Amino acid sequence: MTVLVTGGSGIIGRPLIDLLLARGQRVTALCRHPEEPDSSQLRWLTGDVSKPLLGLPDEEWQQLCREVDSIFHLAARTDFKGKSLEEYGAVNIEGVRHIKELALISGAWLHHVSTAFVCGDWGGEFREDQLQEGQGFHNFYEESKYRGECVLREEPSPQYTVYRPSIVLERRPTAASISVFGPFVFLDGVFRLCLEGAKRKNRLKTLRVEGNPRAHLPFVFNDDVALALADLAEKSGDHGKTYHLTPAVALPNDTLARVFNQAFAREAVAWVTAAGVEKEELTRPEKILSKKTKVYAPYLNLTTTFARDNLEDSLGKEVLPAIKEEDLLSAFIIFLSTKKELDRGVSHDEQFHLERYFTHFLPQYTGKPLIKNLASLSACLQIEIKGYTTWTVTIMNGILIRIARGSSGNFGYTTDGNTFLQVASGKMSPQQGFFQGAIQLVANPREALRTATALEEFFREYPYHFEPLLAHP
Template structure:
């Protein structure tokens, strides 16, 4: 355990958290990747330029020999993870040949190989799928699943044949807890959410689409979500003991995320029923409208996961991590992560300088416009609204509002309440003048929510009518 650790795929969603965790233990960590990166990362890992799809990992013989002499463990995460093709052959170079090449290095080095597979080596298997299971007559939804199945089967055969210590980890559907700009380009689960929300916010739908959007999927199925940092935490804890050799671990939440919870996120975000799961056969009796066809097209590669009936056992995982490890992924956690995804898409790190006129208008709103309606009903439809929240306007500070049974009862410059909104002056003025809905600001990344995510969005939805009926005149 005193030698160096090699990590492939260390720049990916799970890899970054894993590398940081390994460095924190004091291990010497070598990160193999195809990118031309600096020799040493800020987190302390060393970089080695290579390619798992090539023999000897694309290294010169001397470098390969030196690497084999230095390492005692390999964490193999590098993989092609998209669902773009149904053909396993397209995934062979990285997902299958890459595994063979990494195992060859482990054999030469006498290193323990920690292989990150996927729980979906189960393919279309229905019912309970155990950590000890692999081949069960399953079919596969895409080339990715099939390639990971073939790779795991091949690794087990070669590891047994060559006496290489092997541990297999099978995470389920991984969500990134705090996506960055790289993830925002095309991170599967959030791309699906984004497509649905963008349709619901489109001018055409808002003007003509008052009905409920139907999405093909099962209302009784579940999505086995798990966050990237939980996967990394399990990898670090399990691999710390030699007892993991020869074992397989399902890295899954104890309780899957219900499809109905995803539907509820859509509906709570808009304050009414806007989306629902339906059986594919319903589209035969009532063909999809234009919006539903757009959703089906944009989310086609993910739709096979919306009617899952598999249950992943985690007996081995519980023995190491305990039954309280990752009991569930909550709707609020999913929504918060999606919020970070939207912020990353916007690339909102650029500093925006607001004009003097905009800043003056914001101050006027809080010091002149709102005080006039203090103690009065905001509008008739909001008599049941009670909340305490803050608004942080960039470069201007905080304003906290207290609403009690639909009446504005307090305005102050503290940062208090259960949730808040961070917003630029220009966007703020667009919202309070009725030119932009709060939902539009949220989903285009202009409004950042802090604190209780879903409660904040529900409140913003409730206030939308107030902004429309009582607009601020600039």
């Protein structure tokens, strides 16, 4: 059996292919720019669903028609930047026609991945059997996916199943995730504004974001969606239906704001209603953020709910549970930690002062409370300094217990020598280094961020003095 996956390099396509291979399937993956080599069970095709024959040479097309038994159609344009329906039509509408043709010729079952937001501006609950309800749309992406589903219903029609995920987040995002969906665009916007404030040594005030704190966002992680797709596809008796791949409980907006603030270790954002904006005009940074994220504004007032009757009948009520705050926070922190690659070496002066700090300055506090009134702090953390070495520091009930060369901490930080010494001197807070992308969190991002916030007081109260070094670039 050969399974074709279009959009194989996308955020759902990648984990779906891994699952299919793990279950013994032979997979052909199609995308415009394959970056991975073929293997015994996986073959990559360079193609384009917007073109006839998927942009393949005739011989490749004919071979695909003979071999494929099942098709997962994930390829789509998912951004909100388009100014017209035509900009999305080639991939999201005509692409469905071309995949539909392949399914009809090959006799393969078509698993079509749409979006829950074909509901458009529908109010209240939207059922899995609903589609053409006279709804309007918030953007051309939504409308194009709606029209793509309509194409499937046109005769002649292949055998198909429709899957409608809601807002899909990468569990382990990268710096490129800003191009995928809104939450990372918001994070990037707040990050840049905080960075600008840090450069000016001016702590940015809480940013007000227009939205309804009582509304909600139906987040689902990409690997959970891929698992649901693979499991449903194996249940041949449940084919031919439409499934909402949406969470059992959507994430409230006030929870989203709380997680944002935890990621930045400060009160970075707060919701404000339209009436609140009229009462007090947005500040310049708030206007910048509002402009950058304008296309996502309708989703910050979302009250639509999605029925999951078909999904729960097939996979149970436990499938796609409410997203956990700690998992969302971890994804946000991972994204923020990718904002800058660390490749700066260590100068001779820096190496001298780093060695002095860890072997002479810091050991004088061994057996003593590091931070006043924080006896609850216990941690085994590692500090990797690129071009130098890694040190592990153990703190128990607020008391410094041990300093050792090597990597044996439960979490930690990666940075360059100059950044660490500026933090150790009290010239830069850990948060500033984090916002500037000069400090990356390792292993347990949440615990690393909490501990860095606590240690800021120690660096301020017991600064390491090395003034001549600060002249180095």
